[in-house]
Amino acid sequence: MRAKIACIGAGRMGRGIAHCVAHAGYPVTLLDAKSRDGAEFAAFAEGALADVRGALEGMVAIGAFAPEAVPVILARVSVLPLERAAEALAGAAFVFEGVPEVKAPKAEAFALFDAHADAGAVLASTTSTMLSTELAGLTARPEAFLNAHFLNPAFLVPLVEVSPSDRTSEEALASLKGFLEAIGKVPVVCKASPGYIVPRIQALAMNEAARLVEEGVASAEDVDRAVKYGFGFRFAVLGLLEFIDWGGGDILYYASRYMAQAMEDPRFEAPAIVKRNMEEGRIGMKTGAGFLDYDGRDLDAYRQSRMADFLKMLEGAGMVRPPVLD
Incomplete structure (x- = not known):
């Protein structure tokens, strides 16, 4: 059975990661990072799934795979509201953070990971501007944290720039690299440096x-x-x-x-x-x-x-x- 994947944040990056993860056969949960009422969340979740479906159908249109694959892939993607964070993160081997590039929302996302993710889970921020050395202090588990910078569109571009902090464990780094390779990505490792590579x-x-x-x-x-x-x-x-x-x-x-x-x-x-x-x-x-x-x-x-x-x-x-x- 393939590992469960979770994304904190269901915006463009989260949806792109969900697309490539589900395409590779992994179940993935998008956790809405904002608190919304029932009707608002339902519309948001519908929009998120529609975006993923649209991207999949776009790949079908250019001959990437047969149209019959779309519902199979999409069935692996779920969207949960913020109040169901414990359910979304429980059992996830990898948790990707994809909230806005502001420290406060990232601190909130990291706190969700600390509170609800399994002990062996790896937390990877998808930030393109903030360094892993800066963000490592936001989690109580810095040894399990590192940056994983996907290039847009995340479901299409193979490269992922992986940037550990000086507190990231070798196990977490190796585990994330192995997962990325398993879903068809090409991970490269770089130090925490502005602009990555x-x-x-x-x-x-x-x-x-x-x-x-x-x-x-x-x-x-x-x-x-x-x-x-x-x-x-x-x-x-x-x-x-x-x-x-x-x-x-x-x-x-x-x-x-x-x-x-x-x-x-x-x-x-x-x-x-x-x-x-x-x-x-x-x-x-x-x-x-x-x-x-x-x-x-x-x-x-x-x-x-x-x-x-x-x-x-x-x-x-x-x-x-x-x-x-x-």
Whole structure:
């Protein structure tokens, strides 16, 4: 029998998590974090389930699965009012908190976990702005708490950024990672740091894209085309650090120095780790190590596999053209 899952907060994030959890076969309870009268709650619960149903039907419309699956998946999702918190949380192996990004509501949600969740349950906040080190003090069980940042739409994007505090137990971390993998997610672990990984990188990229338009370098349409068919295309296959190693950290270093001088802006300078890697001879695949270690790897086979991945993306986009032979 699959573990029971609970979400404190039945807003957009809670509904998205309920969708992906139920899709993976787990029963999930959405606990309304606000106190409502009977009629108001009934309307709220109906709306929450309608949103989940709508998202499921949207996936059917794009060919993800057969329409017959929708009622089966939806039957695993329930919505309970705040006064039934004990029932909602009892027996849950994982409790996700998805209330507004304000400390007071989070403290209230954590108090519900402390009061009603089983002794072995793991509490995971889905916050995108507050650090696990800041929130750990809101629960009497900090060893069972950590952040799990889903990227919207939570039911579709595989990545979940998992951020433990210095009080999170290894057992809680391993348990949550295992669960996320079991429902088809890709968990990555990062320290409690503003912006986690993806929001920190994408904030810089989005701001730079906006600057290109602001400076008249290119139109918004052409900037986005460049991102879709160049930047995004490459980094959907190669990670950013893997790409540095692919081309060589020395290339990045000299290109960054040129950009910083040409733009007269230190934001383009390479970080110290790039120069340090150069000094240590760790510039990528051509030296056997960079940010990643390539010792003992068949580099020709590795490059070929990556090229095959690029080709699959082109095929998926309908952009593979046969060679012209006449």
